[in-house]
Amino acid sequence: MSLVVQKYGGSSLATPELIKSVAARIRSAHDSEGNVVATVSAMGDSTDNLLSIASKVSETPDLRELDVLLSTGELQSCALVAMALKAMGKKAVSLSGAQAGIRTDSSYGKAKIAGIDTGRINEELEKGNIVIVAGFQGVTNDSDITTLGRGASDLTAVALAAGLNADRCEIYTDVEGIYTADPRLVSNARKMTQVGFEEMLELASYGAKMNPRSIELGMVYQVPILVASSFNNEPGTLIHDGENMDTTVGEIRNRVRGIATDKDVAKITVFSVVDRPGIAAALFDPLAESDISVDVIVQNASVSGTTDLTFTIKQFDVDRAMKVVEKVAQDLGTTNVGKAENLAKISIVGTGMQDSPGYASTMFRSLAEAKINIEMITTSEIRITCIIGSDQVAKAAEVLHAAFELEKSD
């Protein structure tokens, strides 16, 4: 019997009516597909509401207790969805992360899944139950509740699909799939019918609205992931590395697949650093200790024995990061530290870009013709990223979308 794992996001569960409509979708899947395991996020804004109460009780809420608190949102929605299914005459059972056997480490607030004990879920499936699992949460070896980080219900779904050897993982959300660019920026952005895992990983990491860890997990365990809307029956986007990727849709491997954008960027430059081994570690270790994520790093080639080192961070972190960096800079023999805010990242992504230098020049020329200044450049094998002014990101997305003809169907 086939097995499908589904995930429904918080906006798809925001009201009792939406909960019933999600239950109806799960019922259809059960009728047509066989076994269904569905994982759910907390209803609408409930996680934000809980965070707000916590912040009134403690300025810096204890992370273990915050996880206990936040885990209740998903527990509520999974009970309600199971209730709605039972009211429709279906056999269903809700399971918390702990009951579903989702074991994690004890990094509260951003726990990593250590493994899934699928015993209880399989038992319930054998009884003919549809199994509804609370997303976003797990349990440590000491039976303590953990959460996996914001947006990590996707991760629960893909991990369950991998652990249960599901045929497919389906992520239902408030968008209809993965687009060639952010449709709010590019009016003729096109929904892709399919995209490869590597490409999706770059798109997700660089702005597309999906949890990158869940893509990575899908890639490692080869679980095809469908991203589609929970509000209609449009086909959505299938993320996979299936065999047909090279055969039937071979042509798409030679193309830029999508444009990722991220407007939440600031950069910090440390000028005239004495160029000797260990300066990067001296700078980035204290930032990591302060829990500041550094994204793009560029170090200019040294000519005069000193070098300039630039990196980007989230806008939100810029003041904290400046304090850390100014302190460290003195040890590096400089006091010259600068920052720039209101920046954006724009990336073109596609496995077809490997070993094909033409893509970079097309990107740079298109931006130049649109009078968009590039502040930094960074690349991976299947991605080219430029840092530009955030006020120019919409224009940049539009010209690149046109330059690479992304509006044309796969």
Place this chain on the structure above:
Amino acid sequence: MSLVVQKYGGSSLATPELIKSVAARIRSAHDSEGNVVATVSAMGDSTDNLLSIASKVSETPDLRELDVLLSTGELQSCALVAMALKAMGKKAVSLSGAQAGIRTDSSYGKAKIAGIDTGRINEELEKGNIVIVAGFQGVTNDSDITTLGRGASDLTAVALAAGLNADRCEIYTDVEGIYTADPRLVSNARKMTQVGFEEMLELASYGAKMNPRSIELGMVYQVPILVASSFNNEPGTLIHDGENMDTTVGEIRNRVRGIATDKDVAKITVFSVVDRPGIAAALFDPLAESDISVDVIVQNASVSGTTDLTFTIKQFDVDRAMKVVEKVAQDLGTTNVGKAENLAKISIVGTGMQDSPGYASTMFRSLAEAKINIEMITTSEIRITCIIGSDQVAKAAEVLHAAFELEKSD
């Protein structure tokens, strides 16, 4: 080291400010008393809000799923209280019913505590933690979440105190203790400094605002229970059967201790039933199957070979009960079934009443002088209950309070 178990009700935890104030009270107890385990109810109206959402998802919510849903309210408040304690620099940890080892049967919605595995709690106490336990919930042998019934956070507290051999159980709520009568009915009702378990059990079952099962448990395990306000530092009422009950406060055993009232009463009478063995079972079995609780039962002595059988139920159940009874009555050889609504129960309670017939006559005479008609009478060893019109209950409480001089101090 001494150990106190405390319980805080929902109205004591309704806002972030109140949660912090409860945490401050727990901190004080920890500073002065040693080990503290506190159990908490859901914040304010949150249980009612969850019930309302459930009713919109399903007309008759599945009981297992309803328990999962409702259990989240207590989980939230216990995480928040632990968070507040940690913000005050105290070591604290929240535990769900399952984590606290509260094992129950699987009667969802009204589960019975089968036992408490105190391992985890003792482990946390040994680490120097204040332990905050989610009230009202437990876990079955199959790791399914259960709830113990409305108001059962009291039960969690007393069961924990019994299981942990605590020195005392303290129930903090929105009243200052146990009164000689409902203060809303009797203006000079007096807070008792202490009351015996048996007396409290009768008072609780017959109207005082406390979970009768928790009193019973306290009595069986001899756990002294203090009932006091969470909003001030008034002394409250100690429920116990300590040795000093017979010695230092011996005199109070010769008195009526309190008046319990309940305005939510209706009665049904089946007239002219053929008097033969088994009629009570024939009548009350179908009512029990319909989950209708029958309270007082009076059967008149048979003179003509037929008998009249009267019983009381909650006002809420009267229409459902009439349907059941009218169906059964035909099998009992009668069609004569009558009901009366808007009734009340008023009881006088006191261990001193045992073998002292004078109390009954004083009660009946006082009611007669106040022109209050008695519809039914029922007694236990330490209680006399009259069924009267609900519009007369305030007057009845006042005259009985005066007749038995309950305004006088212990």
